[in-house]
Amino acid sequence: MTANELIRSSASAMAAKLAAKEVSAVELTQAHLDRIAEVDGGARGVHAFLHVNTDEALAVAADVDARRAAGEELHELAGVPIAVKDLIVTKGQPTTAASKILEGWMSPYDATVVKKLRAARMPLLGKTNLDEFAMGSSTEHSAYGPTRNPWDLDRIPGGSGGGSAAAVAAFEAPLALGTDTGGSIRQPGAVTGTVGVKPTYGAVSRYGAIAMASSLDQIGPVSRTVLDSALLQEVIGGYDPLDSTSLTDPSTGLVAAARVGNVKGMKVGVIKELHGEGFQTGVEKRFNESVELLRSAGAEIVEVSCPNFRYALGAYYLIMPSEASSNLAKYDGVRFGMRTLPAEGPLTIERVMSATRAAGFGDEVKRRIILGTYALSAGYYDAYYGSAQKVRTLIQNDFAAAFAQVDVLISPTSPVTAFKLGEKIHDPLSMYLNDIATIPANLAGVPGLTLPGGLADEDGLPVGIQLLAPAREDARLYRVGAVLESLLEAQWGGPILDKAPALAELVKTAAAAKEAN
Amino acid sequence: MSTETILSFEEAMEKYDPVLGFEVHVELNTKTKMFSSAPNVFGDTPNSNVNEVCLGLPGVLPVVNKKAVESSILIGLALNCKIAEHCTFARKQYFYPDTPKNFQTSQYEDPICYDGWLDIELEDGTVFHVEIERAHMEEDAGKLTHMGGATGRIQGADFSLVDYNRSGVPLVEIVTKPIEGAGSRAPELAKAYVAAVREIVKNLGVSDAKMERGNVRCDANVSLRPYGQEKFGTRTETKNVNSLRAVENAVKFEIQRHAAVLDSGVKIIQETRHWHEDTKSTTSGRPKSDADDYRYFPEPDLVPIVTTAEWVEELRATLPEPPAERRKRLQADWGYSDLEFRDVVNAGLMGEIEETIAAGASAAAARKWWMGEIARRAKLADVDPAALGVTPAVVVEIEKLIAAGSINDKLARKVLDGVLEGEGTPAEVVQKRGLAVVSDDGALQKAIDEALAAQPDVADKIRGGKVQAVGAIVGGVMKVTRGQADAGRVRELILKTLGVEG
Amino acid sequence: MAAINRDEVAHLAQLAHIEMSDDELDRMATELAVIVDSIKSVSEAAGDDVPATSHPIPLTNVMREDVVGHVLTVEEALSGAPDAASGRFKVPAILEES
Numbered sequence A: 001m002t003a004n005e006l007i008r009s010s011a012s013a014m015a016a017k018l019a020a021k022e023v024s025a026v027e028l029t030q031a032h033l034d035r036i037a038e039v040d041g042g043a044r045g046v047h048a049f050l051h052v053n054t055d056e057a058l059a060v061a062a063d064v065d066a067r068r069a070a071g072e073e074l075h076e077l078a079g080v081p082i083a084v085k086d087l088i089v090t091k092g093q094p095t096t097a098a099s100k101i102l103e104g105w106m107s108p109y110d111a112t113v114v115k116k117l118r119a120a121r122m123p124l125l126g127k128t129n130l131d132e133f134a135m136g137s138s139t140e141h142s143a144y145g146p147t148r149n150p151w152d153l154d155r156i157p158g159g160s161g162g163g164s165a166a167a168v169a170a171f172e173a174p175l176a177l178g179t180d181t182g183g184s185i186r187q188p189g190a191v192t193g194t195v196g197v198k199p200t201y202g203a204v205s206r207y208g209a210i211a212m213a214s215s216l217d218q219i220g221p222v223s224r225t226v227l228d229s230a231l232l233q234e235v236i237g238g239y240d241p242l243d244s245t246s247l248t249d250p251s252t253g254l255v256a257a258a259r260v261g262n263v264k265g266m267k268v269g270v271i272k273e274l275h276g277e278g279f280q281t282g283v284e285k286r287f288n289e290s291v292e293l294l295r296s297a298g299a300e301i302v303e304v305s306c307p308n309f310r311y312a313l314g315a316y317y318l319i320m321p322s323e324a325s326s327n328l329a330k331y332d333g334v335r336f337g338m339r340t341l342p343a344e345g346p347l348t349i350e351r352v353m354s355a356t357r358a359a360g361f362g363d364e365v366k367r368r369i370i371l372g373t374y375a376l377s378a379g380y381y382d383a384y385y386g387s388a389q390k391v392r393t394l395i396q397n398d399f400a401a402a403f404a405q406v407d408v409l410i411s412p413t414s415p416v417t418a419f420k421l422g423e424k425i426h427d428p429l430s431m432y433l434n435d436i437a438t439i440p441a442n443l444a445g446v447p448g449l450t451l452p453g454g455l456a457d458e459d460g461l462p463v464g465i466q467l468l469a470p471a472r473e474d475a476r477l478y479r480v481g482a483v484l485e486s487l488l489e490a491q492w493g494g495p496i497l498d499k500a501p502a503l504a505e506l507v508k509t510a511a512a513a514k515e516a517n
Numbered sequence B: 001m002s003t004e005t006i007l008s009f010e011e012a013m014e015k016y017d018p019v020l021g022f023e024v025h026v027e028l029n030t031k032t033k034m035f036s037s038a039p040n041v042f043g044d045t046p047n048s049n050v051n052e053v054c055l056g057l058p059g060v061l062p063v064v065n066k067k068a069v070e071s072s073i074l075i076g077l078a079l080n081c082k083i084a085e086h087c088t089f090a091r092k093q094y095f096y097p098d099t100p101k102n103f104q105t106s107q108y109e110d111p112i113c114y115d116g117w118l119d120i121e122l123e124d125g126t127v128f129h130v131e132i133e134r135a136h137m138e139e140d141a142g143k144l145t146h147m148g149g150a151t152g153r154i155q156g157a158d159f160s161l162v163d164y165n166r167s168g169v170p171l172v173e174i175v176t177k178p179i180e181g182a183g184s185r186a187p188e189l190a191k192a193y194v195a196a197v198r199e200i201v202k203n204l205g206v207s208d209a210k211m212e213r214g215n216v217r218c219d220a221n222v223s224l225r226p227y228g229q230e231k232f233g234t235r236t237e238t239k240n241v242n243s244l245r246a247v248e249n250a251v252k253f254e255i256q257r258h259a260a261v262l263d264s265g266v267k268i269i270q271e272t273r274h275w276h277e278d279t280k281s282t283t284s285g286r287p288k289s290d291a292d293d294y295r296y297f298p299e300p301d302l303v304p305i306v307t308t309a310e311w312v313e314e315l316r317a318t319l320p321e322p323p324a325e326r327r328k329r330l331q332a333d334w335g336y337s338d339l340e341f342r343d344v345v346n347a348g349l350m351g352e353i354e355e356t357i358a359a360g361a362s363a364a365a366a367r368k369w370w371m372g373e374i375a376r377r378a379k380l381a382d383v384d385p386a387a388l389g390v391t392p393a394v395v396v397e398i399e400k401l402i403a404a405g406s407i408n409d410k411l412a413r414k415v416l417d418g419v420l421e422g423e424g425t426p427a428e429v430v431q432k433r434g435l436a437v438v439s440d441d442g443a444l445q446k447a448i449d450e451a452l453a454a455q456p457d458v459a460d461k462i463r464g465g466k467v468q469a470v471g472a473i474v475g476g477v478m479k480v481t482r483g484q485a486d487a488g489r490v491r492e493l494i495l496k497t498l499g500v501e502g
Numbered sequence C: 001m002a003a004i005n006r007d008e009v010a011h012l013a014q015l016a017h018i019e020m021s022d023d024e025l026d027r028m029a030t031e032l033a034v035i036v037d038s039i040k041s042v043s044e045a046a047g048d049d050v051p052a053t054s055h056p057i058p059l060t061n062v063m064r065e066d067v068v069g070h071v072l073t074v075e076e077a078l079s080g081a082p083d084a085a086s087g088r089f090k091v092p093a094i095l096e097e098s
């Protein structure tokens, strides 16, 4: 097997090859590091990574090989490398949240999920790019430059977790960690033709995930197959005493569900409000085909209505910035990160804080902080934050009513396919609309999965299909997702990423073309 | 530094009716902090008792300390509060370098304890009923040290240094309802209220309650209104009032200052004031304005606390006897007069006397020693009597030696010297210093004969019936025996020697 | 619901401790006005009878025992500090010199 074939296999296939000693962890890790070197850098590279953790990753891989040689019993994913969204703190590697304000900051502690990856002996390939503090849907708001979509280097990879999705789509990593506050795992998954899961709120510890909106944030897996996400969620999930909102439910049964592969007799609800008008034609078409495939596999398709979803975006853009304005107050140039002195005038701490935050935060972050400050300020709290919390109740009620009728819900993940870099950057509102289908799950805390549903006819770009399940029923997503994935792949004759352009060539040609200009 | 004009307290009281309010912050003495497992320890190396949570580093989350919640409930019960069946945490947002997250995790709409009361007894026995609005849980901030500048004060400092060891220490903030009707007793009431709260939390064992360490801190609200007016005047909040004496003085000063301002026809500005112990005055802090928009909202990283009746009753069962009841019981047991008992309470020696009596001393003896010789020495040494180094056992032993006639009161004081100088137990000191009373009549007779021989004219006077002159001879004998004789016995022997009836 | 104006943005920027130029305030006011307008329907969506949801999954009484855990070393604590002295974080003066 060539290195190129190796990196294109699924994480579970890599794990099997490692267990069978057909390949070593060092070879596997090195193959990914080589791929990163090949496609990630340069003027027109994918730029999925903000930091590559070469030495430590290889050292962990070598340790896995030694332990395996000694006959030690290892975790199933031991030696399978993984990329980590740079919103999650790691010892020994910088953590920036893609913000200038944290440039060069080294965390003195590991996030709980990172501890779990280390315990499973998964080599950490590096930290992936994102919109600054996870605020965005295109990764263009990174202070360190955008990530490019491996399907078309002129297009966005989605956001905020564009780096994790692009890394997995570009075969730079078989697995990655993402965070999802309003769709930041699922929407990038949709536009890059990959799989991503936002687990039930509390199913995965948030300890060490840099907070944007605490009541919405959730860490989850990013992968190329449904089974791989299930494997990863079982590694990172479970109760954490350091996170008071962590659930005590065990994170087991997900892999088993992904292997069941049977939807006969299951009821699948099509959310009336989340398709049709406002959704791109090609997205709608691929979505309808997926619904029909599930019907053909024996699922009962039911249309359900969630009338309050129309308020979800508004409620989200009140709750999220409110919590974010508070969570981001700590970036003040006192204890860590950047400090900027005011250009003129007296040097007081208040002015230093204000100058630091002015220089350290990008426009979108400032916009959300100001919006959140507004929504929480005296006189507006009830109308804004208070009302948004009530809408949250209405949305939970909608989900409860829907799940009283059906086992899972289905919708397109994103209303559109990947748009061009720069296309929406100056139009915050149209950017926000990308998350219209993913936001309700965050408001209600229910789990959601995206998987590739094919390519839109009009632009040949990936379309994502979203599955939603009741809280604590993440296993259902894996069960239904695995069925739909296998039916679709049977139609395509292989994984959707086989249809993506040969990236190494593309990166090289593009860079050459740029140089020629 | 204060150029404020103030009215005399008497004049202020003639014209205006004061309304008080207090916010007392009590630091709990839990082993760990309110929201993190870092140690709650006073006075260590700066920034050595912190973890990532107390520093508010990116990615951290809080977890509530159960002991702190239970201590808060105990405080609420001791303050006769209702305990909320359901309460939440909230973020109070303001930027300040001692506040690591730039918000304080506190409680807002639904404090854990509410609607309580305390009856406060002033020194003359007058009782004021103070209503408690709420007692809520929150976290302390770090400690700022202002550097450069002459005074170490915030004014004129060049820079400040921050130690986050105190950051996250559990606090209970106790807020009174407005206290009306105190009149000229307002300063006294202020002091007595804070003293009562301090005594309660100390008695509960939930706080070290040392004001000098900031374990109990008082913000005092004062407003004045003309007599007969129902509406409250504009209030000021004096921060940093960190001793009982300062609470009394600060309230008194603010009443006098408000009165002068109001008299001059100017309005009081609602603001925080800072108390200065050196000048015994307050200065203006930040005015309360729109900038004080704390943007409270429910803490999304913490879940609500729900209290069950069983839990609360379990805690209630562990409550010690309330201080006021304890005082009543002890006074009755000891048979002290009201005045004697009040002096003991004001000297803060009730606990010591109780222990001394329990160790075997009589109530009278315990009071005599603690309120007398020990208090006197403590005052000279500028320490608390309890901290002087005299234990109840020492007092008991000295009393026994006196009762057995081994030593007299004068010798007992010398025994105490020896004990304090580390020479051992009272009996050992008596032994080592040779302090036992000379009760050997033979030895005394020799001294008496010598004294009479030395002062023949005095001897003659006594023989002639001037019995009161015997004192001079007694003095001579005591001098020779270095005070170790029983003066009564010496007198008897002198009279017997001279053949005079005593 | 009041539209958000430039003065209001200036006040909010002050509350949030973010220095903003006049141009920035103007731009932010325009952008925020659009956003606020698009989300104002939220205030009419739910009646008084609808309870607020602050946490997506309702939990209660998550507490830890009062047992001391790890601490950072002073060096670790100060490792990210922009400025430090005498084992403490160093910050500029709090008050303006007067």
Ligand SMILES: [Mg+2]
Pocket (backbone or CB within 6 Å): B023
């Ligand atoms: Mg207060």
Ligand SMILES: [Zn+2]
Pocket (backbone or CB within 6 Å): B025, B138, B173
């Ligand atoms: Zn407070």
